[in-house]
Amino acid sequence: MPHPLAPQLPDAGDPNALVEGVWPEGAERVDGALRVGGVDVREIAQQHGTPFLLVDxxxxxxxxxxxxxxxxxxxxxxxxxxxxxxxxxxxxxxxxxxxxxxxxxxxxxxxxxxxxxxxxxxxxxxxxxxxxxxxxxxxxxxxxxxxxxxxxxxxxxxxxxxxxxxxxxxxxxxxxxxxxxxxxxxxxxxxxxxxxxxxxxxxxxxxxxxxxxxxxxxxxxxxxxxxxxxxxxxxxxxxxxxxxxxxxxxxxxxxxxxxxxxxxxxxxxxxxxxxxxxxxxxxxxxxxxxxxxxxxxxxxxxxxxxxxxxxxxxPAGITVYTVGTTKPVQLGAGTRTYVSVDGGMGDNARPALYGAQYSARIASRASTAEAALVRVAGRHCESGDIVVDAEWLPADVAPGDLLAVAATGAYCHSLASNYNAAPRPPVLAVADGDVRVLVRRESIDDLLARDAGLDAHGIDAHGLDADPLDARRPDANNLDAHPGVA
CATH class of the missing domain: 3.20.20.10 (Alanine racemase)
Structure with a gap:
């Protein structure tokens, strides 16, 4: 029976399943984790941080x-x-x-x-x-x-x-x-x-x-x-x-x-x-x-x-985020859980522009928990910053989980912005088990370098390695520190 808060959404089925034709050809789960092009997305997140756009x-x-x-x-x-x-x-x-x-x-x-x-x-x-x-x-x-x-x-x-x-x-x-x-x-x-x-x-x-x-x-x-x-x-x-x-x-x-x-x-x-x-x-x-x-x-x-x-x-691209918070909202017709991630309309403007629909899955593990209705929300200061309007995910989705959104290869990087002064994520490619950078991640320094009101020497004095907000720091996505990640 359709959920009263998302009547257009098909029945839950298996909230771990990767629907053929939606996810990249050859994408699979190995020991619960998502692999694309033969590479475990957890390894990519450890090396490059999140969010990132990955194309096979x-x-x-x-x-x-x-x-x-x-x-x-x-x-x-x-x-x-x-x-x-x-x-x-x-x-x-x-x-x-x-x-x-x-x-x-x-x-x-x-x-x-x-x-x-x-x-x-x-x-x-x-x-x-x-x-x-x-x-x-x-x-x-x-x-x-x-x-x-x-x-x-x-x-x-x-x-x-x-x-x-x-x-x-x-x-x-x-x-x-x-x-x-x-x-x-x-x-x-x-x-x-x-x-x-x-x-x-x-x-x-x-x-x-x-x-x-x-x-x-x-x-x-x-x-x-x-x-x-x-x-x-x-x-x-x-x-x-x-x-x-x-x-x-x-x-x-x-x-x-x-x-x-x-x-x-x-x-x-x-x-x-x-x-x-x-x-x-x-x-x-x-x-x-x-x-x-x-x-x-x-x-x-x-x-x-x-x-x-x-x-x-x-269809060759996915975007991988880290879950930051989860928040169940009780409504008259039922419960909707908001799952907030470390990206959003800055890296995928299509849902805000014309109501584009997407599919999402926990990428870092599989779960035996029952399916729950979720809305994947972005981090930007807009109520319309919704990445996935309605999706079934395991009810135990938690902070620290990696969340992958399918079919993001087109018009996501192209439409990306720096709204809220958020650096744009990298574009990575995978082939034959190897991952390489196509477009590097922007840093805070990249953003500030265009602001003519700032002292350029002051910016240069704060290198990327010293930037506490740099998602490429080795500990930025320490999955072992997150109980929600297997």
Missing amino acids: ETVVRGRARRIRTAFEAAFGADTDVYYAGKALLTADVARWMRAEGLRIDVCTGGELATALRAGIEPAAIGFHGNNKSELEIEAGVQAGVGTFVIDSPIEAERIAAAATRAGRVQRVRLRISVGVHASTHEFLATSHEDQKFGVPVAEAPALVARIRELPSLELVGLHTHIGSQIFDADGFAESARRMLALHAELGADDAPLPELNLGGGFGIAYTAADSPEPIEAIADRLADAVRTAADELGIAVPRIAIEPGRWIVG
Whole structure:
């Protein structure tokens, strides 16, 4: 029977179980403790402190190969897969993607710099964004970025001017707001009419004509993106049909549009209640819709591009916290236990932004205690700082337990902040039993170094090793000192 305080939550089941499809592939319990990529998370916590974001490199790369293979099988070997860097972009992640045959999609100067400094060849980079600054456009053109996605008439003029100054012809795509209302949260829907991305279908012909007038631009195709965290192919297929019709209208023998970018937004499972369609099925259904539309329009199927991000890195990541306090709250309908951890909306803003749901498990031990309804709360000074709204955990969850939250590989590090002057946690990678740092943990000194009102010499005098708040101190997470940790 559903709990009166969380009627949407499935029955408790085993509160130690790792739901397949939610937790990273290969994650398991050994002697009660959670292991990811062959490594016990307790060992990682001892060495690196908590909280930390851990991504399994083998899973990330395997999913990159899987989606590339799925779309190449459906559309042909010349399909372009761009990894949407906004999901999680570090130098190593960019290199993993390129090694697996994917291109990189960026949307700011910072993401562009990350990709370039990681050694990604500029021709393999696409540059997105609804308000790219003139400096960012200049930097991308000068670097030799493969394609820009034009989001407005103003951007067309700015990119053309930058390309003229650089003495080159810049390849561009035009983003279309195709009017498909994706079945997702309104903040994640990106192709309905009243919103900031792209240009409406009705305005596309005039802008395409203007782009073709600019000698420093080469229009290679159209682009659309209907939203994020979409579980089935219906919206993608309808978007593809509309885009093919516009593609046929705007293309001609003397002015071809060889490419069509259908965007990303493929959903993943965050909880046991989520059931996204397999990516292979989505690719096949999308290919069928494209071919049918092309046949009806009497045109050839263009070269297809997609832009997955979350689907690749989301399921490969977990965030591990240490429980600080537990507090049962008696309510009229029952009891809810608040389990507070040493992170929160500073390292995962998604629940506060749009009510995202997650799954959690005690990671440092298994328990035979009965299941209890808990709400995992963060440490920040906001009542909305909730990491997991409702979950079943063993009733003996206690201070000192390590708590892992699944499917945090996408948009957690990317959206992280320093709210309440909290340093951002590190991003760690595990592969073949080895753990390494992708992004180091911020320190208090890192935060204070940007405050121009402080004496820099005074900051330097307090090294990291002397910082009493540094989570990397060897005793910061002394699990032996916590009775709640086995």
